[in-house]
Amino acid sequence: MNLRIQTVILLGLIALILPWLISDFRVFQVNLMLVYAIAVLGLNLLTGYGGQISLGHGAFYAIGAYTAAILMDQAQWSAYATLPVAALVCLAAGILMGFPALRLDGHYLALATFALAMAIPQLLKYKGIEDYTGGVQGIVLDKPLPLFEMEFLGKELSEDRWMYYLVLIVAVLMFWLANNLVKGRIGRAIVAIRDQPIAAGALGVNLTAVKTLTFGVSAAYTGVAGALGAIAVSYVAPDSFHTFLSISFLVGAVVGGLGTIPGALFGAAFIQFVPNVADEISKSAPWAVYGAILIALIYVAPGGVMGMLNKLKRGDAK
Amino acid sequence: MSLLQVKDLCAWYGPTQALFNVNFELAEGGITTILGANGAGKTTTLRGVCQTVKTSGEMIFDGKPTSGLSTDKIVRMGVAHVPDGRGTFTGLTVDENLRLGAYTRKDKTAVSEDIEKVYDRFPRLRERFSQQAGTLSGGEQQMLAISRALMLRPKLLLLDEPSFGLAPLIVQEIFEIMKSINQTDGVSMLLVEQNASLALNLADHAYLLETGKVVLAGPAEDIRADETIRRTYLGY
Amino acid sequence: MDGFLLQVFSGLATGSIYAAVGLALVMIYQSTHHINFAQGEMATFATFICWWLIDSGMSYWLAFFLTVGVAFVGGLVIQRVFIRPVERKPVLINVIVFVGLLVIFNAMSGWIFEHTLKAFESPFPVRSAVLPEYISGHQLGSLGVTLAVLLVIYLFFRFTPIGLAMRGAAQNPDSASLVGIRVTWMLALGWGLASAIGAVAGIMMAPIMFLDPNMMGGILLYGFAAALLGGIDNPWGAVAGGFIVGVLENLLGAYVIGSDLKLTVALVLIVGTLTLKPNGLFGQKVVTRV
Numbered sequence: 001m002n003l004r005i006q007t008v009i010l011l012g013l014i015a016l017i018l019p020w021l022i023s024d025f026r027v028f029q030v031n032l033m034l035v036y037a038i039a040v041l042g043l044n045l046l047t048g049y050g051g052q053i054s055l056g057h058g059a060f061y062a063i064g065a066y067t068a069a070i071l072m073d074q075a076q077w078s079a080y081a082t083l084p085v086a087a088l089v090c091l092a093a094g095i096l097m098g099f100p101a102l103r104l105d106g107h108y109l110a111l112a113t114f115a116l117a118m119a120i121p122q123l124l125k126y127k128g129i130e131d132y133t134g135g136v137q138g139i140v141l142d143k144p145l146p147l148f149e150m151e152f153l154g155k156e157l158s159e160d161r162w163m164y165y166l167v168l169i170v171a172v173l174m175f176w177l178a179n180n181l182v183k184g185r186i187g188r189a190i191v192a193i194r195d196q197p198i199a200a201g202a203l204g205v206n207l208t209a210v211k212t213l214t215f216g217v218s219a220a221y222t223g224v225a226g227a228l229g230a231i232a233v234s235y236v237a238p239d240s241f242h243t244f245l246s247i248s249f250l251v252g253a254v255v256g257g258l259g260t261i262p263g264a265l266f267g268a269a270f271i272q273f274v275p276n277v278a279d280e281i282s283k284s285a286p287w288a289v290y291g292a293i294l295i296a297l298i299y300v301a302p303g304g305v306m307g308m309l310n311k312l313k314r315g316d317a318k
Numbered sequence: 319m320s321l322l323q324v325k326d327l328c329a330w331y332g333p334t335q336a337l338f339n340v341n342f343e344l345a346e347g348g349i350t351t352i353l354g355a356n357g358a359g360k361t362t363t364l365r366g367v368c369q370t371v372k373t374s375g376e377m378i379f380d381g382k383p384t385s386g387l388s389t390d391k392i393v394r395m396g397v398a399h400v401p402d403g404r405g406t407f408t409g410l411t412v413d414e415n416l417r418l419g420a421y422t423r424k425d426k427t428a429v430s431e432d433i434e435k436v437y438d439r440f441p442r443l444r445e446r447f448s449q450q451a452g453t454l455s456g457g458e459q460q461m462l463a464i465s466r467a468l469m470l471r472p473k474l475l476l477l478d479e480p481s482f483g484l485a486p487l488i489v490q491e492i493f494e495i496m497k498s499i500n501q502t503d504g505v506s507m508l509l510v511e512q513n514a515s516l517a518l519n520l521a522d523h524a525y526l527l528e529t530g531k532v533v534l535a536g537p538a539e540d541i542r543a544d545e546t547i548r549r550t551y552l553g554y
Numbered sequence: 555m556d557g558f559l560l561q562v563f564s565g566l567a568t569g570s571i572y573a574a575v576g577l578a579l580v581m582i583y584q585s586t587h588h589i590n591f592a593q594g595e596m597a598t599f600a601t602f603i604c605w606w607l608i609d610s611g612m613s614y615w616l617a618f619f620l621t622v623g624v625a626f627v628g629g630l631v632i633q634r635v636f637i638r639p640v641e642r643k644p645v646l647i648n649v650i651v652f653v654g655l656l657v658i659f660n661a662m663s664g665w666i667f668e669h670t671l672k673a674f675e676s677p678f679p680v681r682s683a684v685l686p687e688y689i690s691g692h693q694l695g696s697l698g699v700t701l702a703v704l705l706v707i708y709l710f711f712r713f714t715p716i717g718l719a720m721r722g723a724a725q726n727p728d729s730a731s732l733v734g735i736r737v738t739w740m741l742a743l744g745w746g747l748a749s750a751i752g753a754v755a756g757i758m759m760a761p762i763m764f765l766d767p768n769m770m771g772g773i774l775l776y777g778f779a780a781a782l783l784g785g786i787d788n789p790w791g792a793v794a795g796g797f798i799v800g801v802l803e804n805l806l807g808a809y810v811i812g813s814d815l816k817l818t819v820a821l822v823l824i825v826g827t828l829t830l831k832p833n834g835l836f837g838q839k840v841v842t843r844v
Contacts, residue, residue: 047646051646053645053646053649055591055649055653100825100828100829103828103829103832104828104829105645106645106646106649107588107589107645107648107649108828108832110589110591110645110649111589111591111778111782111824111828112824112825112828114591115775115778115820115821115824115825116821116825118771118772118775118817118821119775119817119818119820119821122815122816122817122818123815123817123818126815243771244657247653247656247657250650250653254650258646286661287657287658287660287661287664288657288658288661288662288665290654290657290661291654291655291656291657291658291659291661292654292658294650294653294654294657295636295650295651295654295655295658298640298647298650298651298654299639299640302647368732370728370731370732388736389731389732390731390734390735390736393731393732393733393734394734398732399732401728401729401732405726405728405729405732406729407722407725407726407729407730408725408726409721409725410718410721410722410725414718414721414722417715417718418718418719418722418730418733418735419733421715421718421719421733421734421735422733422734466733470733470734
């Protein structure tokens with residue numbers, strides 16, 4: 001068995017046993033990390049591979065979250081069923097956003113999506129739709145109960161641990177899908193459009209279709225993450241989906257490594273755990289740390305963690 | 319007296335090398351022309367003199383070494399460059415273009431006098447002094463570009479394809495102006511041209527570039543007179 | 555009619571602040587072709603510095619001018635240290651640096667000055683000397699201050715050699731270096747000026763909105779809308795755009811949609827302008843070569 005397969009099996013075993021080795025609260029944190037990984041992966045598809053800059057992916061995260069929350073709260077849906085719906089709703093939303101985005105390049109798109117990110121909390125608080133969204137207070141949800149009882153290594157199968165396996169399965173699925181997408185024809189078309197849009201068009205790539213679809217798929221990923229996040233936290237409220245959430249996703253994508261798939265995991269680990277550590281110092285400090293590391297990374301290692309890992313692999317001294 | 323000496327000049331655009339050990343000299347008060355086909359490296363040579371492109375090799379201007387200096391320092395030493403495409407500030411007025419030409423000068427009254435001289439020499443520019451430079455005709459823009467360069471009171475004037483895209487009559491006018499600038503104001507010139515016959519009539523020395531290397535050098539009248547050279551290299 | 559005029563004048567007052575932010579954004583965009591996402595947070599931080607100076611006993615106007623000076627120097631330094639290394643890199647890299655700066659400034663505001671709302675007193679009398687039924691003293695005063703600043707900037711660019719050099723460097727950096735202009739310093743100056751203008755906007759805004767680290771967040775959005783509406787390459791378009799946005803925001807808020815969705819209005823303005831009329835009302839079409 002070669003090294004690659006061995007590593008995968010080892011990681012798989014660790015992933016399976018992990019929730020039984022740590023406390024409930026830590027499992028909760030790991031759940032969020034995996035959720036963010038899916039969201040960051042989504043953003044990466046659009047920005048890293050597709051070259052379309054989005055500073056507003058928090059919007060899709062919010063749409064996914066609220067879709068799940070409203071279905072669970074008002075229509076009594078089960079949590080699991082909300083995921084595909086969240087994906088579809090965000091796919092549609094993403095494609096819709098994709099159309100005006102076709103006309104916008106570089107910082108104009110960044111600007112438009114930034115505006116979207118800033119407007120989202122206010123939109124969610126709008127009294128006109130309060131009956132559905134719960135207004136400023138938001139919606140409180142019930143965590144899905146485990147379908148059976150179990151004990152292992154002295155710990156019981158809590159809701160958080162149950163949630164972990166759900167998130168893990170979804171995450172593995174999403175990453176696998178993304179990997180196939182990126183390595184296939186469509187993936188190459190996406191990258192071709194990013195690097196040489198006019199040449200790609202001249203070669204017969206349907207720019208409109210590919211670009212809007214990329215937006216849609218990217219949004220769908222982040223929407224599923226939002227739904228999972230809502231379920232894991234058992235709560236949605238407008239102020240959770242502030243501008244900095246969108247910025248966090250971008251930070252995660254860059255720190256992990258733009259245009260790479262495994263990078264999303266490293267990026268998510270960064271945005272989930274660094275704030276907790278830095279929080280001890282000051283309420284505002286996590287963001288100072290973000291900003292500083294973000295800028296430092298761009299100068300020193302624009303390829304993020306994956307970039308550094310690849311350099312080490314190649315033994316590159318530069 | 320040599321005003322400009324260039325030794326073993328190499329130039330790169332990124333990883334691509336465009337000039338390979340180019341050597342030439344320009345005497346004070348003289349007009350030297352650099353000829354060659356498209357892509358031969360003529361524009362690159364001028365950019366090398368101004369240091370707007372990466373170079374290696376030695377350059378001595380007015381007795382001082384200039385390779386590695388920043389463009390604005392070289393300009394202050396008295397080198398004015400009229401780039402290809404004229405480089406006019408199209409969004410600014412004619413008057414503002416001229417004043418920018420004198421940006422590095424401190425003698426305000428002399429600058430105003432010089433602007434007056436430009437308007438005397440080119441009445442068409444005086445008419446359009448508050449017009450946006452981008453609205454001028456090609457010939458007028460070329461006069462503006464040369465005038466702007468002269469506002470520096472340069473010792474050396476670099477001209478990149480002044481005839482490009484202009485009607486023959488206007489080109490003649492401009493070359494006559496260049497001759498008079500050289501003779502009355504004593505401005506030395508390094509002229510890059512595709513129109514070899516025009517250039518050889520004006521210049522006293524000529525260099526021929528081919529894919530980044532000097533293949534021919536000599537007094538302009540010799541090259542003009544040699545039919546074989548003209549037919550083989552210059553196409554007329 | 556009364557209520558209408560009230561909204562219009564109030565809109566003009568806030569509009570002048572949007573105009574200033576819009577101008578700052580356009581100045582940086584014109585010279586570097588980048589959008590300074592950190593503009594709002596930089597302005598907020600400067601406003602905090604002003605607040606701290608006044609709180610420590612300094613007179614208002616001394617603190618005002620000192621802060622504007624500090625903001626100028628700060629903007630210059632930021633350009634030289636953070637922006638210059640990535641000038642020629644792809645757009646995404648630049649966007650990330652700007653976002654990073656946004657985050658750092660917001661964090662520094664919160665870290666150093668904390669999140670409690672701060673009252674910021676206005677230097678102007680409560681009652682306006684002119685049209686007191688429609689406009690407050692501070693609104694008139696801030697309108698006056700921002701208009702004065704805009705006038706000074708206009709005169710600077712139009713009549714001074716350095717202003718001319720900056721305009722040249724923004725339009726045609728290659729030609730500018732050929733006349734001896736140090737283009738990178740012109741960019742740094744542009745940043746310094748933009749930062750100073752932003753500080754003025756923030757200081758004028760503080761008495762209206764209360765000072766906290768997120769004060770300028772929404773204002774930045776309106777500044778963007780103003781800049782886009784006026785044409786992102788047209789500084790005076792941005793000024794006009796600012797006043798239009800200010801009045802529009804108030805009128806729409808009072809008569810059409812209520813004040814809840816104001817930011818959404820800005821969003822719609824931005825996306826609408828970008829997609830329907832990308833050159834804004836006063837901008838010029840730019841043709842890019844393939």
